[in-house]
Amino acid sequence: MLTVENIEVRYGGSEALRGAGLEVNRGELVAVVGPNGAGKTTLFKAISGTVPAAGRVTFEGADLLAMKPRDRAHLGIAHVPEGRKVFASMSVLENLEMGGSTEAGRADRRRAFERIFAMFPILAERRAQLAGTLSGGQQQMLAIGRALASCPRLLMLDEPSMGLSPVMADTIFDAVREIRREGGMTILLVEQRVTDALADCDRGYVLEGGRVMLHGTPAELSPEKLRRAYLGV
Numbered sequence: 001m002l003t004v005e006n007i008e009v010r011y012g013g014s015e016a017l018r019g020a021g022l023e024v025n026r027g028e029l030v031a032v033v034g035p036n037g038a039g040k041t042t043l044f045k046a047i048s049g050t051v052p053a054a055g056r057v058t059f060e061g062a063d064l065l066a067m068k069p070r071d072r073a074h075l076g077i078a079h080v081p082e083g084r085k086v087f088a089s090m091s092v093l094e095n096l097e098m099g100g101s102t103e104a105g106r107a108d109r110r111r112a113f114e115r116i117f118a119m120f121p122i123l124a125e126r127r128a129q130l131a132g133t134l135s136g137g138q139q140q141m142l143a144i145g146r147a148l149a150s151c152p153r154l155l156m157l158d159e160p161s162m163g164l165s166p167v168m169a170d171t172i173f174d175a176v177r178e179i180r181r182e183g184g185m186t187i188l189l190v191e192q193r194v195t196d197a198l199a200d201c202d203r204g205y206v207l208e209g210g211r212v213m214l215h216g217t218p219a220e221l222s223p224e225k226l227r228r229a230y231l232g233v
């Protein structure tokens, strides 16, 4: 479904991605882990189009790097960014409506909103509240809800547990599992909670220094191999 080959991103003089690549098949949950600064967020930005990148990225045969971010969203790619980035001065409902402005989202708006409110009832209760006044966990729910409102085929979640209490992080992981159980969606996940991410995924990639150091099924990514990849020993 998604193929990333030999991707390179530079910020001024420094190279954040140096030839990283990955493959995501339809229906999979693929986790990307790695130390701080490995390039995980940059990889997601390159896929959704918020940083310019060299290399090749195809989504169901379409050449993504040639497309604007908006057109990538219309193709069915939704990016829940690190730090959530909800529209703070808009209401919960307005945030969801922004997400739902893709063609697929407009076509299936009622069903999408019902699904979001069933998954996160607090968003229904607080639909008129300004997003900036929600707690961190509620903002994360809203960021995921906003992505779901676009009725994506590929959902990219960048560190959804970041800054949340362990209990709230568990709630978010439960939601990811539920999205997966419902089917119909492919998920690409960046996560600091490596054990959780790898326990749930079909395959994982370990990024380090802008390159893929290791990839495989959870069984193949043994703690010993991970330790070596992380510590570079």
Ligand code: ATP
Pocket: 011, 012, 014, 015, 016, 034, 035, 036, 037, 038, 039, 040, 041, 042, 043, 082
């Ligand atoms: P973290 O887990 O800390 O979020 P990450 O694996 O997501 O890290 P990136 O945020 O993609 O890593 O950063 C990769 C490299 O690019 C780092 O060295 C970082 O300092 C650098 N970088 C990221 N964003 C910028 C930017 N806007 N300008 C300059 N350098 C940047």
